[in-house]
Amino acid sequence: MRAARLTVSTAVAAVAALTAVTGCTQKSDAKSAGSGAIKVTADDDSCKVSKKQFPAGHVELAVENKGSRVTEVEILFPDDRIVSERENIGPGTRHSLTAEVKSGDYRIACIPGMKGKGHRQDVQVTGGKSTVKRDPRLDAAVAAYRQYTQAQADETLPKVKTFTDAVRDGDLDAAKKAYAPSRIGWERTEPVAESFGDIDPKVDVRADGLEEGQKWTGWHRLEKALWKDKKIGKEEKGLADRLDKDLKDWQQRVGKAEITPTSMANGAKELLDEVATGKVTGEEERYSHTDLVDFKANVEGAEKAYELLKPVASKNDAALAKELDKQFAALDELLDKYREGKQGYEFTSYDKVGKADQKELSDAVNALAEPLSKLAAAVVK
Structure with a gap:
């Protein structure tokens, strides 16, 4: 969000x-x-x-x-x-x-x-209309990133249906289990989804982020029902239908998004901002405490954009690329400490992560965010 x-x-x-x-x-x-x-x-x-x-x-x-x-x-x-x-x-x-x-x-x-x-x-x-002369590798990076965002949307919808089917069935435990996995593709590519302006408020808004007169819909409204209210009623089942519809809209539009090398780089930084202001603080998943799943997905999305831009970034600013490699690796290694199991997306519940560990995670995010803020400038040198 x-x-x-x-x-x-x-x-x-x-x-x-x-x-x-x-x-x-x-x-x-x-x-x-x-x-x-x-x-x-x-x-x-x-x-x-x-x-x-x-x-x-x-x-x-x-x-x-x-x-x-x-x-x-x-x-x-x-x-x-x-x-x-x-x-x-x-x-x-x-x-x-x-x-x-x-x-x-x-x-x-x-x-x-x-x-x-x-x-x-x-x-x-x-x-x-086109005065920018790009390195051909940047055009390739944009094309590859467009494919990546579309693939993430395509792969998300079946996972969302598993979640919403459980809601429609009134199966509280199954819905809780399917909730976090249904969000991974969205979290990896969130800046592209947000670029449309109207989809994010429908599917990923929290109660304290509602505009005046806005009806609360989407993942976090259902998260509250599952973990805090511990109930699934007629309204929640209707919201599951709405979530399917809104994310189908996202899937159909994401391939048409305006994407440039600089928007990829700035989007990677935005994903780190998402981590810093929502996941590290525990604000995002305040009921389910699945923040580390979102955290990992945000980092993966940022790292994907960087890896695609890296051939040009490393040519233009080798020191920056070296630092980004180092900080991504450090953050990935730190997150792996919180995996529950060697594979998959099962992470420690964030309410069990102490203040000292939160600070360690936050320091690692800050160490990556600072050089990542320079990536857009590096790819256009």
């Missing part, structure tokens, strides 16, 4: 909880921003952009959060599909976002509290 669906209080609490676990504050990465970067200044009441018109190709946003709340910056198509985004930008910090854009109309949004539509500025990208 994307952080943008959190309430203001929960978003701040998630970052505060992460700080308490890690013993450190959020780092800024804007020092790497180039002199040609477009400056985006976000505060609680506005979103200021230094240029309203710029040429197609690779664009870099140098973001500064002057507000009092955690914010998010997005580049959006006019229909609200996400081109690229940077979440969890703390008050008083600066971050950069590198993206690839074609000519056309777009919006840049700053979302204080990471909820709702935020404050928006219309911008225009000029020039031809």
Whole structure:
């Protein structure tokens, strides 16, 4: 579940909880921003952009959060599909976002509290439809990643049906057993699913992330019924039908998603942000405590994107690639400590993971997230 669906209080609490676990504050990465970067200044009441018109190709946003709340910056198509985004930008910090854009109309949004539509500025990208000259290996990476996201969606639907069939049958134990496996493919490719804008709120929102007037549907509504309420009624069976329908929509649309090398790289970083603000804190799976299953799937999705981009990233920045190899390996090894069994996706219930172990996991996530934030810039050098 994307952080943008959190309430203001929960978003701040998630970052505060992460700080308490890690013993450190959020780092800024804007020092790497180039002199040609477009400056985006976000505060609680506005979103200021230094240029309203710029040429197609690779664009870099140098973001500064002057507000009092955690914010998010997005580049959006006019229909609200996400081109690229940077979440969890703390008050008083600066971050950069590198993206690839074609000519056309777009919006840049700053979302204080990471909820709702935020404050928006219309911008225009000029020039031809394809002014970016890519290394052919990047085109191959995009094609392979598109196949990967489609395969994950295709493989998810049967697992979801096992889960929803158990709900429809009123089988509490079978539904609990099928819940976490049904989410793996989604968690591996979540940034692509979120890029559509409308699917994530239907299937992966938590109660504290609901917009005003929004009906609570999806996995987490059913998670609450199974673990907290310990009941499956008529409403839950209807929600199982709805989950099947909404995820079928995802499966049919995912192959048409807008994917670029930079969106792959930024998506990998977003997956680590998901881990930091949801899984490490125990916020995501608060009833089932299956957070480590989601954690592992997020890391796998990030690692897949990196491995596909690695041939170009290692050529452009060998030191960065070496560091990413090291930190992915370290995090994978650490997660394996919590496997229950040598194979499969059975992990220790997160409510049994102590504060010291949570800190160790969080430190490993932070150690990977910092170099991963530089991957997008590395692939476009």
